[in-house]
Amino acid sequence: MTVELIQGLLLAFAIVVILMPPYIRLLRATGFTKQIRIEGPDTHQVKHGTPTMGGALLIAVILALYLLLRFPPEGGIYAPLAALAGVGVLGAFDDSLNAKTGEGIRVRQKLLWQVVFAFAAAFMIQRTYQIDQIAVPFVGAVMISPPIYVGFAAFAIIAASNGVNITDGLDGLAGGTLVFAFVAFLLVALLNVPAQPNLAFLCALIIGALLGFLWFNVHPAQIFMGDSGSLSLGATLAVIALITGQILVLPLIGLIFVIETASDIIQIGFFKASGGRRVFRMAPLHHHFELAGWDEEKITLRFWIVGILAGLLGVTLFLASIQKLP
Numbered sequence: 001m002t003v004e005l006i007q008g009l010l011l012a013f014a015i016v017v018i019l020m021p022p023y024i025r026l027l028r029a030t031g032f033t034k035q036i037r038i039e040g041p042d043t044h045q046v047k048h049g050t051p052t053m054g055g056a057l058l059i060a061v062i063l064a065l066y067l068l069l070r071f072p073p074e075g076g077i078y079a080p081l082a083a084l085a086g087v088g089v090l091g092a093f094d095d096s097l098n099a100k101t102g103e104g105i106r107v108r109q110k111l112l113w114q115v116v117f118a119f120a121a122a123f124m125i126q127r128t129y130q131i132d133q134i135a136v137p138f139v140g141a142v143m144i145s146p147p148i149y150v151g152f153a154a155f156a157i158i159a160a161s162n163g164v165n166i167t168d169g170l171d172g173l174a175g176g177t178l179v180f181a182f183v184a185f186l187l188v189a190l191l192n193v194p195a196q197p198n199l200a201f202l203c204a205l206i207i208g209a210l211l212g213f214l215w216f217n218v219h220p221a222q223i224f225m226g227d228s229g230s231l232s233l234g235a236t237l238a239v240i241a242l243i244t245g246q247i248l249v250l251p252l253i254g255l256i257f258v259i260e261t262a263s264d265i266i267q268i269g270f271f272k273a274s275g276g277r278r279v280f281r282m283a284p285l286h287h288h289f290e291l292a293g294w295d296e297e298k299i300t301l302r303f304w305i306v307g308i309l310a311g312l313l314g315v316t317l318f319l320a321s322i323q324k325l326p
Helices: 002-030 042-047 054-069 075-101 107-129 146-167 173-191 197-217 226-244 247-253 255-274 285-291 296-322
Strands: 133-136 140-143
Touching (some): 002 054, 054 075, 054 197, 054 226, 075 197, 075 226, 107 146, 107 226, 133 296, 146 226, 146 247, 173 197, 173 247, 173 255, 197 226
């Protein structure tokens, strides 16, 4: 199994690295380039015109490789594949509108699509696995009714999807932190009782594709992930966490996404409550550090370090939780 994981990871990496240069040229030729917000940091204006929607290529490579190498896919893997494809379509449409008009899908419309998809995916997961309990670190299995589980799972999918999307604001930031999160869940899938090799293989493909993307996305980025990548990969991460039974460990493994989202919520809430005052110089948090004088590369690398440590702690909590399971 280990050999298959390594082969899948390397194959996904190689294909993305080979296909990305012509894909970047195609995006430039068709006008799929990023429109930078005027209210963002001034240093980001040089990023104007950089091709976006890189996530669409990642999705295509991951899905094609999985279906080619593991056809037909087993029933338990349909939910993460559907998350990758379904939310990816939403993100690609948002990227295309942004490239053409500078404005993406309206927030309410985007959220409505996410809510519908998240509840459908949560229902599918609950029915497929007949989930009636949830693993709590250091406690063990705790019973949960199916309706409550579906609502909780749908919230987790929406939160993770938007958390990664909010984090995707610096070159290499979202891509790198996603790599560490999927590495953690690859280990969870392998060490779970029983083991989930199909999920581990999907994680390996995603990791390889992300590493290939980072080859072109590190500062200065030649291409951006776009909503097609950040929304879909965030949703897929949550779905994988749900299927492994370790959804309560996800906030720790995805700590960067949680912190970035929380900084945005705090900033907006305090701004409205205080009549215009701010907690941070700019939200989300990575922009605060930019305006404090940190170089973009320093912010990204330090966030990566936090992501690595959070992933290690998350796997440790997972190991503690399975020792408590009956």
